[in-house]
Amino acid sequence: MDKRHIGYAVKSLSRRIDQLMENIPEIRDNKNLTGVQVWMLNFLFRNEGKDIFQRDVEAEFNIRRSSVTEIMKQMEKSGLITREPVAYDARLKKIVLTEYAEVIRRQLQAQIERTEEEMTRGFSPEEIDAFFSFIARFKQNLSRTEQEG
Numbered sequence: 001m002d003k004r005h006i007g008y009a010v011k012s013l014s015r016r017i018d019q020l021m022e023n024i025p026e027i028r029d030n031k032n033l034t035g036v037q038v039w040m041l042n043f044l045f046r047n048e049g050k051d052i053f054q055r056d057v058e059a060e061f062n063i064r065r066s067s068v069t070e071i072m073k074q075m076e077k078s079g080l081i082t083r084e085p086v087a088y089d090a091r092l093k094k095i096v097l098t099e100y101a102e103v104i105r106r107q108l109q110a111q112i113e114r115t116e117e118e119m120t121r122g123f124s125p126e127e128i129d130a131f132f133s134f135i136a137r138f139k140q141n142l143s144r145t146e147q148e149g
Contacts, residue, residue, distance in 0.1 A: 006138070020115050024107045036061075037075055038108070044081070044097055045105050051086060051094040080104070 018035045027033050043060050044052060058068050072095070075081045080101045083093040097105075120128060 017115060017119075021108065021111060024104070024111050027104065027107070033078060033080075034071075034074075036071060037078075037080070040071065040075070041080065041097075041101060041104060042108060042112075044095060044101075045108070048097070053092055053094055057095070 018038075021038050022028060022035065027038060040057060040061070043057065047056075054065070054068055054072060057063070057072070058065055061068075063071075072081065072083070076083065079098055081098060082096045084096050086092050086094050123131075
């Protein structure tokens with residue numbers, strides 16, 4: 001029997017979800033918009049109303065500062081975000097979504113809802129809860145390994 005790999009299965013599922021997200025008209029038609037940018041937009045959408053800074057994005061996605069800086073520059077250039085100073089700390093610039101990002105938000109939200117419905121069809125609420133429990137434990141195990149190594 002072939003050994004199954006959880007990491008491969010998760011990555012394969014992630015790729016499939018990315019393909020579905022890339023099928024959104026605004027995303028499909030914007031050749032400069034990458035999968036990582038779409039995930040970052042979704043993070044910004046979920047945190048609307050809060051001051052979000054580059055360091056928050058770095059922490060959420062566990063990505064180096066230099067990588068996030070480049071991604072943010074591209075998102076600004078594509079008209080998805082602006083970075084604006086905050087009154088309480090001259091060193092910080094919060095990330096602000098543009099009207100163009102709002103168009104993508106509406107399309108993205110509709111696609112996420114369709115994708116979640118498709119993925120969870122036939123699963124009980126208990127099975128979904130178990131899935132999230134397993135994911136949390138996988139992350140916890142990997143964090144422990146990261147700290148030990």
